[in-house]
Amino acid sequence: MKKTSYTLFLLLTFSSAYAQTVRDLIIQKPVYASCNYNTYPDSIPNDLTPSPEGKKPFYISHYGRHGSRYISSRSGYDIPFRMIAHADSVNELTPTGERVFDEMKLVMADTERRWGELTSYGKTQHRRIARRMLEHFPEVFRDDARVSCVSTIVPRCIESMGVAMAEMKQVNPKLRITMVASQRNQWYMNHQDRKLRKNYMTPEAKKAYDAYISSRLGNSRLMELIFKNPDIVKEIVDEEKFNYYLMKMGLFQQNTHLYKNTYLQDLFETDELYHMWQIDNVYWYIQHGACKLNGGKQPTSQKPLLRQLIADADSCIRLDKPGAQLRYGHDTVLLPLVCLIGINGFDLATDNFDELEEKGWWCSDVFPMAGNLQFVFYRSSPKDKDVLMKVLLNEKEATLPIATDCAPYYHWADVRSYCLGKLENNP
Numbered sequence: 152m153k154k155t156s157y158t159l160f161l162l163l164t165f166s167s168a169y170a171q172t173v174r175d176l177i178i179q180k181p182v183y184a185s186c187n188y189n190t191y192p193d194s195i196p197n198d199l200t201p202s203p204e205g206k207k208p209f210y211i212s213h214y215g216r217h218g219s220r221y222i223s224s225r226s227g228y229d230i231p232f233r234m235i236a237h238a239d240s241v242n243e244l245t246p247t248g249e250r251v252f253d254e255m256k257l258v259m260a261d262t263e264r265r266w267g268e269l270t271s272y273g274k275t276q277h278r279r280i281a282r283r284m285l286e287h288f289p290e291v292f293r294d295d296a297r298v299s300c301v302s303t304i305v306p307r308c309i310e311s312m313g314v315a316m317a318e319m320k321q322v323n324p325k326l327r328i329t330m331v332a333s334q335r336n337q338w339y340m341n342h343q344d345r346k347l348r349k350n351y352m353t354p355e356a357k358k359a360y361d362a363y364i365s366s367r368l369g370n371s372r373l374m375e376l377i378f379k380n381p382d383i384v385k386e387i388v389d390e391e392k393f394n395y396y397l398m399k400m401g402l403f404q405q406n407t408h409l410y411k412n413t414y415l416q417d418l419f420e421t422d423e424l425y426h427m428w429q430i431d432n433v434y435w436y437i438q439h440g441a442c443k444l445n446g447g448k449q450p451t452s453q454k455p456l457l458r459q460l461i462a463d464a465d466s467c468i469r470l471d472k473p474g475a476q477l478r479y480g481h482d483t484v485l486l487p488l489v490c491l492i493g494i495n496g497f498d499l500a501t502d503n504f505d506e507l508e509e510k511g512w513w514c515s516d517v518f519p520m521a522g523n524l525q526f527v528f529y530r531s532s533p534k535d536k537d538v539l540m541k542v543l544l545n546e547k548e549a550t551l552p553i554a555t556d557c558a559p560y561y562h563w564a565d566v567r568s569y570c571l572g573k574l575e576n577n578p
Contacts, residue, residue, distance in 0.1 A: 177424050181416055184424035185402040186431040187482045189519040191276045195546045203539055203560055206529040208288045210467045211475040215523030216482050217307040218273025219406035221265040231397040234388045243384050248377035254414050269307040270407050274314045276521035281315035285322050295325045297474040302332040303341045312479040339459040340480050344452040356437050356444035363504045367426035370394035398427050433504045435514040439487040441500040450491035451577040461570055471533045482518040489517050493552040538563040
């Protein structure tokens with residue numbers, strides 16, 4: 152088969168995927184606008200490419216984010232809540248404002264003492280993902296196959312791992328499953344480069360970011376809807392922060408059992424949600440993408456994880472029996488890992504923030520709650536030296552910036568060499 156260039160494959164893959172605009176996606180699913188608060192799809196199309204001729208899956212290497220959770224701290228909710236409470240104390244709320252205040256009280260009460268906890272919806276997400284993994288790749292999980300699981304030490308990640316493994320065990324009681332959550336694995340499971348995190352917002356990045364978001368902040372329509380005298384309450388209500396955090400509060404409820412109550416979410420028009428997405432998408436890019444304005448090194452924070460993934464794969468490929476290694480962690484690991492490897496073009500390096508949307512750098516696609524990356528390996532037998540693999544991002548076939556003659560599959564030797572090059576060229 153003729154060698155297929157990465158560029159051509161990428162164009163073919165995304166010509167249909169990005170026929171929809173971000174605004175289209177927000178209209179269909181408003182929570183998409185909340186980026187890392189986006190919920191995992193409830194259903195995944197079963198349209199995976201058949202196994203390569205003569206080969207079958209034998210090993211899966213995975214890194215997944217915990218499922219839907221409650222907001223990790225009350226600080227984000229406190230910002231709009233204290234503002235509206237102050238306005239209420241001086242009788243400045245309209246009837247709509249009073250309803251909004253009541254809804255906010257309900258949300259605050261529901262979330263209290265649940266900060267960061269996995270929700271029932273988050274558990275359901277991981278059960279579904281685990282079951283689909285067994286359904287799509289039964290050869291990997293046949294008989295008494297070994298499934299080795301590692302989680303960060305954060306409870307929502309441990310629970311996500313637990314419910315996923317309980318589902319797998321229910322489907323196949325013979326599976327040999329081990330689960331570990333230890334501080335000893337944090338060095339690669341949740342590695343955070345302090346120097347990179349401290350210096351991501353350089354003066355150049357800050358200047359460009361401020362210029363980009365300046366026309367997307369604030370919401371005078373919302374102020375007039377909620378407050379009797381918007382000009383007066385501006386002394387106690389920061390319009391930009393109130394708009395932004397109330398929007399987040401409304402959208403976040405899609406991750407909880409209050410998902411049917413969309414009153415706060417419905418306060419906002421599509422363009423207002425879209426502007427928030429633009430602000431957040433650029434911010435995530437500066438923090439974790441290959442942004443030229445801060446040196447483009449942020450994705451290298453996940454070099455320890457990539458190095459571990461390679462070592463684990465090398466070890467498991469030598470085994471005669473099939474199996475899987477599943478890891479449960481966080482969005483701030485999953486996104487930079489995808490950027491470091493260059494999956495689906497997320498290694499985009501630019502200093503022009505308008506290019507992000509134009510070229511499909513849409514963080515909401517990478518790390519919704521329960522977002523996951525799966526590397527699925529194929530061979531004809533344990534003696535087969537030409538191991539193939541493919542990448543699934545949130546259970547959809549993805550691309551790598553590597554030439555291949557068997558798309559969407561890649562030769563592991565090529566992928567391994569490419570990834571080692573990433574590690575060597577990014578000291």
